[in-house]
Amino acid sequence: MLTHLQQLEAESIHILREAVAESERPVMLYSIGKDSSVMLRLAQKAFSPSAPPFPLLHVDTTWKFREMYEFRDKAVAEAGMQLLVHQNPEALAAGINPFTHGSAVHTDVWKTEGLKQALDLHRFDLAFGGARRDEEKSRAKERVFSIRSAAHRWNPKSQRPELWRLYNARVNPGESVRVFPLSNWTELDVWQYIRLEETPIVSLYLAKPRPVVERDGTLIIVDDDRMPLHENEVPELRSVRFRTLGCYPLTGAVPSDASTITEVIGEMLVATSSERQGRVIDHDSAASMEKKKQEGYF
Amino acid sequence: MTVLTGPGPTASEIEEYLSAHERKSMLRFITCGSVDDGKSTLIGRLLYESKLILDDQLSALEADSKRYGTQGEELDLALLVDGLAAEREQGITIDVAYRFFTTNTRKFVVADTPGHEQYTRNMVTGASTADLAVILVDARKGVLTQTRRHSFLVSLLGIRKIVLAINKLDLLDFSQTVAAEIEADYRRFAEQLGLEDVVAIPMSALTGDNVTSPSSRMPWYDGPTLLGHLEQVQTAELDPTEPFRMPVQWINRPDPQFRGASGMVVRGSIRPGDPVQVLPSGNESTIARVVTADGDLEQAVAGQSVTLTLTDEIDVSRGDVLSSVRDAAQVGDQFEAHIVWMSEQRMLPLRSYLFKQGTRRTTATLSQPKYKINVNTLDKTAATSLALNEIGVCNLSLSEPIAFDPYDDNREMGGFILIDRITNDTVAAGLLHFALRRSSNISWQAIEVDKQAHIALKGHQPGVVWFTGLSGAGKSTIANLVEKRLHAAGRHTYLLDGDNVRHGLNRDLGFSEIDRIENIRRVAEVSKLMVDAGLIVLASFISPYAADRAMARNLVGPNEFCEVFVDTPLSVAESRDRKGLYGKARSGKLPNFTGVDAPYEAPEAPEVYIDTTLASPEEASEQVIAALREMGIID
Numbered sequence: 001m002l003t004h005l006q007q008l009e010a011e012s013i014h015i016l017r018e019a020v021a022e023s024e025r026p027v028m029l030y031s032i033g034k035d036s037s038v039m040l041r042l043a044q045k046a047f048s049p050s051a052p053p054f055p056l057l058h059v060d061t062t063w064k065f066r067e068m069y070e071f072r073d074k075a076v077a078e079a080g081m082q083l084l085v086h087q088n089p090e091a092l093a094a095g096i097n098p099f100t101h102g103s104a105v106h107t108d109v110w111k112t113e114g115l116k117q118a119l120d121l122h123r124f125d126l127a128f129g130g131a132r133r134d135e136e137k138s139r140a141k142e143r144v145f146s147i148r149s150a151a152h153r154w155n156p157k158s159q160r161p162e163l164w165r166l167y168n169a170r171v172n173p174g175e176s177v178r179v180f181p182l183s184n185w186t187e188l189d190v191w192q193y194i195r196l197e198e199t200p201i202v203s204l205y206l207a208k209p210r211p212v213v214e215r216d217g218t219l220i221i222v223d224d225d226r227m228p229l230h231e232n233e234v235p236e237l238r239s240v241r242f243r244t245l246g247c248y249p250l251t252g253a254v255p256s257d258a259s260t261i262t263e264v265i266g267e268m269l270v271a272t273s274s275e276r277q278g279r280v281i282d283h284d285s286a287a288s289m290e291k292k293k294q295e296g297y298f
Numbered sequence: 299m300t301v302l303t304g305p306g307p308t309a310s311e312i313e314e315y316l317s318a319h320e321r322k323s324m325l326r327f328i329t330c331g332s333v334d335d336g337k338s339t340l341i342g343r344l345l346y347e348s349k350l351i352l353d354d355q356l357s358a359l360e361a362d363s364k365r366y367g368t369q370g371e372e373l374d375l376a377l378l379v380d381g382l383a384a385e386r387e388q389g390i391t392i393d394v395a396y397r398f399f400t401t402n403t404r405k406f407v408v409a410d411t412p413g414h415e416q417y418t419r420n421m422v423t424g425a426s427t428a429d430l431a432v433i434l435v436d437a438r439k440g441v442l443t444q445t446r447r448h449s450f451l452v453s454l455l456g457i458r459k460i461v462l463a464i465n466k467l468d469l470l471d472f473s474q475t476v477a478a479e480i481e482a483d484y485r486r487f488a489e490q491l492g493l494e495d496v497v498a499i500p501m502s503a504l505t506g507d508n509v510t511s512p513s514s515r516m517p518w519y520d521g522p523t524l525l526g527h528l529e530q531v532q533t534a535e536l537d538p539t540e541p542f543r544m545p546v547q548w549i550n551r552p553d554p555q556f557r558g559a560s561g562m563v564v565r566g567s568i569r570p571g572d573p574v575q576v577l578p579s580g581n582e583s584t585i586a587r588v589v590t591a592d593g594d595l596e597q598a599v600a601g602q603s604v605t606l607t608l609t610d611e612i613d614v615s616r617g618d619v620l621s622s623v624r625d626a627a628q629v630g631d632q633f634e635a636h637i638v639w640m641s642e643q644r645m646l647p648l649r650s651y652l653f654k655q656g657t658r659r660t661t662a663t664l665s666q667p668k669y670k671i672n673v674n675t676l677d678k679t680a681a682t683s684l685a686l687n688e689i690g691v692c693n694l695s696l697s698e699p700i701a702f703d704p705y706d707d708n709r710e711m712g713g714f715i716l717i718d719r720i721t722n723d724t725v726a727a728g729l730l731h732f733a734l735r736r737s738s739n740i741s742w743q744a745i746e747v748d749k750q751a752h753i754a755l756k757g758h759q760p761g762v763v764w765f766t767g768l769s770g771a772g773k774s775t776i777a778n779l780v781e782k783r784l785h786a787a788g789r790h791t792y793l794l795d796g797d798n799v800r801h802g803l804n805r806d807l808g809f810s811e812i813d814r815i816e817n818i819r820r821v822a823e824v825s826k827l828m829v830d831a832g833l834i835v836l837a838s839f840i841s842p843y844a845a846d847r848a849m850a851r852n853l854v855g856p857n858e859f860c861e862v863f864v865d866t867p868l869s870v871a872e873s874r875d876r877k878g879l880y881g882k883a884r885s886g887k888l889p890n891f892t893g894v895d896a897p898y899e900a901p902e903a904p905e906v907y908i909d910t911t912l913a914s915p916e917e918a919s920e921q922v923i924a925a926l927r928e929m930g931i932i933d
């Protein structure tokens with residue numbers, strides 16, 4: 001009998017192949033996080049011995065951790081795939097950053113708008129994303145193949161029924177499909193898979209001493225000199241790791257001594273806070289993730 | 299359940315835990331109940347007790363419980379599973395949601411579907427992938443109409459394992475008599491549906507009795523707890539000796555040396571050296587390798603995604619099914635099928651829909667339902683069509699043969715969806731039962747004087763020029779002019795006109811929506827035959843529905859259909875009214891008249907657009923000729 005990880009892998013591969021077969025211009029959103037790493041690995045498996053027949057797209061905010069950029073370039077080179085990097089030119093010109101503009105505006109302009117621009121620019125009709133249904137309550141109802149309007153909006157009220165393994169990827173002009181091959185994976189499944197498959201991930205997920213300051217109860221690491229320090233703030237070296245990776249000023253670290261995947265999983269199993277807590281963006285308002293999705297944030 | 303506790307599990311403890319967890323199996327189940335039976339509370343409790351609720355979620359839950367909860371100061375576990383903001387405000391769940399929890403032996407995927415209005419559509423969706431159903435009954439109410447409805451849907455979708463959760467027994471002093479009566483009542487009914495594997499568990503979702511730990515307040519019950527049962531129940535063991543099936547998803551061709559068919563094995567198993575058939579073509583070959591990214595396999599079983607290579611260079615493409623030669627899949631193009639209608643737009647008999655089964659996509663039409671099924675009473679009643687959430691049995695006719703197994707033998711090979719060709723929405727789900735007549739000779743009888751031969755003799759390409767527009771728009775006038783010019787230039791043409799067809803071939807048809815669809819279907823089929831005969835067909839019909847024009851277009855080749863939209867404002871067409879039809883329609887003597895009391899769906903991207911307020915009929919015909927030239931139909 002197949003184990004749950006074998007089943008999850010086989011199902012994700014099936015989804016990836018269906019999506020490619022039923023679309024004209026697919027792309028894979030690559031965010032450099034652990035879910036992206038697993039999704040990329042699954043894509044390689046789905047199409048092997050061919051390379052995955054689509055490019056990777058990184059919607060960049062210029063505010064990612066330096067290590068993430070290095071990891072990205074290496075991972076893409078190893079996969080032998082094409083990488084497209086999009087930085088919203090308007091955000092670039094306006095110098096949008098999380099410090100002066102706040103997390104909401106920063107995320108909206110760089111990520112939400114940036115993603116729409118990139119998809120429109122390249123006329124992609126299907127984009128793979130690494131979101132999971134267990135991440136957040138509103139996602140539990142998300143389809144594996146989820147239709148976005150021409151304005152990239154998600155309408156939770158008019159989703160297509162999804163039966164058996166039959167996915168409907170047909171769209172009207174201007175509409176596009178988001179496909180989530182990891183829909184039925186949980187955070188623990190992802191970590192177990194990374195461990196079993198020895199999938200490379202950014203080392204920020206593993207604990208090591210890093211310079212941090214504590215702000216509003218969140219540990220922020222000082223990744224480069226663009227970060228303005230408040231008065232009395234002195235970065236101190238603490239052993240921390242990240243449960244989730246985004247823009248460094250918006251991603252809180254957790255104190256930890258887990259320096260291997262196995263130890264990370266060990267910590268996770270006794271964890272006292274769920275994954276998304278580290279994302280400052282989620283604290284903004286109660287149903288904020290859902291609102292963001294309706295507006296087109298992935 | 300042992301999630302690790304304490305500040306620091308040792309590395310070897312973690313290793314041990316993980317290696318156990320890496321061997322877990324997976325169970326998918328669906329929960330069904332009417333509103334307020336306690337479904338959300340039950341799922342919330344399973345998540346809570348399996349310790350998957352983390353601290354920050356717990357504090358959010360505490361806040362939510364105060365704000366929206368129904369439990370006073372207590373935690374309202376139901377709120378753990380209420381997702382979307384809009385639903386929270388209405389206090390109901392409106393869609394299918396998937397939840398996950400895990401124990402030491404299994405990972406569980408729960409399809410959570412609401413009990414109200416949209417029930418059929420949502421429940422059918424949730425049940426389509428479930429191995430087991432938990433049917434909730436409020437012990438105070440007993441087996442209700444809804445309970446029967448849920449059980450019918452679950453059995454229709456092929457779920458054979460049922461848990462009857464007799465809930466809220468805390469309100470009835472955990473009475474054994476009540477539980478026994480409900481169980482007996484349910485079993486009588488379930489038997490009629492052929493549901494034999496029923497395990498009844500008395501419980502209280504609210505207090506947790508018999509959910510994850512045995513209840514001390516029901517000493518009379520010695521069966522398993524709900525979770526205990528879910529952990530142990532045997533899932534339909536996928537039998538490797540069953541006949542092999544793999545719908546082909548994608549042809550993998552990295553270089554000229556390698557050509558593999560990628561897909562998921564959905565039934566049986568396969569090894570190198572096994573003979574296989576490619577269906578529907580019927581070509582045979584032998585498996586050379588079972589390829590995966592992690593190396594070749596000795597055997598692949600149902601549920602695995604692989605790439606198969608064959609020993610011969612035979613034609614295999616997406617949509618084909620690789621099948622064992624022994625007990626090969628059947629091939630057919632006419633079926634009897636159960637249809638579950640899932641769209642607000644009613645089903646239209648004879649309209650052409652896109653059909654998807656396995657990895658094959660083709661087009662399908664449905665007959666009028668033979669009957670529809672009242673999901674509450676299971677009575678069969680006559681019907682002319684199906685509306686949202688209705689279930690019926692229809693004949694299904696496909697435009698090309700497919701390989702299939704009856705749904706009861708295999709879900710992946712017998713389940714299909716229908717997609718609206720214009721909105722692209724999934725409008726129905728269906729279950730194939732049997733082929734009405736077996737397509738015994740799979741390949742078409744080769745006709746010796748074929749289309750190419752006809753074309754060669756005519757000396758030009760064939761095609762359909764389809765004129766659409768309101769009555770009085772000028773379609774026939776322009777079509778006549780075009781035909782005259784083509785004829786004068788030595789092309790072989792034929793003009794099909796609404797009036798000449800309705801006097802003969804279609805004289806049995808009226809103007810209702812269904813008759814209009816049939817009218818266009820016949821005209822489109824006749825046009826197709828004439829194209830096969832090498833003619834240029836000029837079809838001049840109001841043809842108000844976009845879906846029907848799309849159907850006509852799809853019957854012929856991509857460069858053989860030229861849609862001409864003769865656009866005239868209604869007021870102008872009406873003022874022309876040469877046949878006096880608008881007058882009659884306005885006075886109510888002609889019902890269903892396009893533009894007056896029946897809709898006209900204008901083409902979005904016709905090959906030729908004619909605005910008759912700007913162009914004269916001669917100019918218009920010139921436009922059509924130019925388009926035909928561009929399409930290569932004439933030179």
Ligand SMILES: Nc1nc2c(ncn2[C@@H]2O[C@H](COP(=O)(O)OP(=O)(O)O)[C@@H](O)[C@H]2O)c(=O)[nH]1
Nearest residue numbers: 333334335336337338339368376466502503504
């Ligand atoms: N006394 C009692 N109340 C229950 C039980 N299970 C659920 N309820 C209550 O029944 C109401 C409806 O429950 P909910 O889980 O929202 O039902 P749903 O509509 O099926 O999801 C809530 O007030 C629950 O607290 C139970 O076992 N015993």
